[in-house]
Amino acid sequence: MSQTMFDKIWDKHVITGKVGDPQLIYVDLQLLHEVTSPQAFEGLRENSRKVRCPERNFATMDHNVPTVDIFNIKDEISRKQIETLDKNTKEFGVRLAGMGSDDQGIVHVIGPQLGLTQPGMIIVCGDSHTATHGAFGSIAFGIGTSEVEHVLATQTIWQTKPKTMGIHIHGKLPKGIFAKDIIMGIIAHEGVAFGTGYAVEYYGDTISNMSMEERMTICNMSIEGGAKMGSIQPDQTTFDYVKGRKYAPKKIDEAIEYWKQFKTDDESAFDKVIDFDVNNLAPFVSWGTNPGMSVPVDKPFPEIRNADDKKAYDYIGLQPGQTAKQIPIGYVFFGSCTNGRLSDLKIAAQILKGHHIAKGVTALVVPGSREVRIQAEKLGIDQIFKSAGCDWREPGCSACLGMNPDQVPAGVHCASTSNRNFEGRQGANARTHLASPAMVVAAAIYGHFVDIRKEVI
């Protein structure tokens, strides 16, 4: 019987149990951050337990960290969470990319960047966007705090094997269309729950031609379609990316030989297959309060079809029939684990060069990690943003969820490269509009969204 990549990785990690029941599977890597780990360490302490494999865990601070004056955290609980992670990792011997360290950044940006994320692995983190790491041909998913504690203590987790879904993505991406538009397009088309109960794999010529950073953007938002995880088969692009990174295997050629086995045999191995053609894809912009409420930039917002639509329109302050060009942008957030990587900053800087952001717009640029920030500064990208009137910040999750002081003011429309446009996500009554980095930076220049295929690129 043919098998998916997912089946092959899963089977290699089962310690006990049979398919259909919860199975005990081994976890190769757990990533930790300050918000969902304190109670897990506290639980270990209460029960006098140790971390079974400290070397298979890696922690950083990202959700709460300030993006200016990073050592001066005003919010008492934020500071406490950060100090607690510092203390816990020391006490339990877990590696930490702490405040101000060169390795610090959003947990889903630094895992790949440090070479911790590798093909064939099972990776967990107390965070739903762990799916990002699936881009390397691994099984990666988010877990709750009790499970974080369980993995710390046993390096394993009980899981029931999910069904598998293949999403065949094919065609040549038109100019001005990016990975973000593909995943937003799929979610807009299939709905925010299409992936519920499935482990998703993306494949096809469009995917094969993508860089690792683009692949991460797609896998990252799998959770927005309800899937627990998203993944992409490892190939030469993957191997080249991992090679030479700080924590990459030393015997890299042997590792690559081993990783090559993680391939889906053929489409018949999936429980379900979806087809997605990108040849005529347009840039997407979200109008509502979930990522499925998105339309191509040149299409009007939909009629009110149900109570959810009504509620979303009321919250966001827009009308059916309007288009994204009519959204008055007051705030721009550039960053997050979806689109806060170097390639995203490069694309934005290219468009921004020689321009200034529109009057009345506040634009926050928050690199996904310190390494991204350092690299961008080497390339002079920070200067382009600064001279265009943007605020160039220290790395972190920032206004993606507004746990630190970076919040979008109430009632203000924000063009955002992040992944969630839920009510209150970026600040109380903030109005989030998701789009690709190119679309967001163009919106910053014009003060409203534009069709970048016509007006910019």
Place this chain on the structure above:
Amino acid sequence: MKPITTITNTTIPLMKDNIDTDQLIPKQFLKNILKTGYGRNLFYDWRYLGNGRLNTDFILNDPKYKNASILITGDNFGCGSSREHAVWALKDYGFEVIIAGSYSDIFYMNSTKNGLLAITLPKSQREILARISSDENITVDLPNQEVRCINYKFNFEIDPLWKHKFVNGLDDIAITMEYDKEISQYEVTIPNFN
């Protein structure tokens, strides 16, 4: 976790359906680093008036019920977000047992992970328990799967796996540690490319 066999204590009735995790513990109280300390904000919006004063109309604030550790409630208890804090708050407040018509899946799973015994009884039986006076004890006997009070005896169902966990005071980690040998054997087979 502490083993749970027989719990004898007074009850507090809150016969409402669909009590969700936002009502159990509103989101402003989730920012914390401990599993303890949430009890004072359990049922926050019902327990306190806008000005932070106690709402004396709410049953939890009635001194008669101060020491009750068995909550009698409605259907679909613990629905809404997956926050484990809801269970932490109930436990921290002092609840040992919840008797509801049904539970949301995630809440139920979280209760099993944290040693909060959540059992299910039909409405007619819960209504009888809800009428019991505030100073009268009832007994929840887990090994025999019985709830007993002066005039009644009700049987309840529980998955043998969860029963085993509670009666022996095992948490998930303790159960997994029984597989320590298998885990160690597995670890030897992991390829090492360093």
